[in-house]
Amino acid sequence: MDYxxxxxxxxxxxxxxxxxxxxxxxxxxxxxxxxxxxTHTFVPESYRGKGLAQQLIKHGLDYVREKEFKVIASCTAVQKYLKQHSEYEDLLQ
Structure with a gap:
């Protein structure tokens, strides 16, 4: 589902x-x-496992790219996403 x-x-x-x-x-x-x-990602328990965190992270990273910013991934969910999506590696500070 798209949110x-x-x-x-x-x-x-x-x-x-x-x-x-x-x-x-x-x-x-x-x-x-x-x-x-x-810094952190939060998804209510009843919505977990449905790809919502990944959508939030992708949206945030796309915003960073659009603004030509850099990103630091203190959040472990974002770190994991970045390891699985090498197309965002260039955004890392």
């Missing part, structure tokens, strides 16, 4: 709005200009 993901720059996260007012998120910090450090 609508929005960038909430104010909260430094990419968010998928789910049923029952639940949210999934990919949070980041900005340690320096032009760099996003993906």
């Amino acid at each position: 609508t993901i929005i960038h909430e720059e104010k909260y430094q996260q990419f968010t998928a709005k789910l049923d029952n007012e639940e949210e999934a998120e990919l949070a980041y910090a900005t340690p320096e200009k032009g760099v996003l450090n993906f």
Whole structure:
């Protein structure tokens, strides 16, 4: 299933709005200009195993590429995604 993901720059996260007012998120910090450090990914238990975390991460990485930023992957889910998707290696700081 494809989820609508929005960038909430104010909260430094990419968010998928789910049923029952639940949210999934990919949070980041900005340690320096032009760099996003993906710090954690959260998906409610009832949505796990459905590819939602991967969609959030892909969305975040595509945003980084579009803005010509670099990425730091502090989040283990993002680290795992990057190992499986070498097309994003050039984004690593």
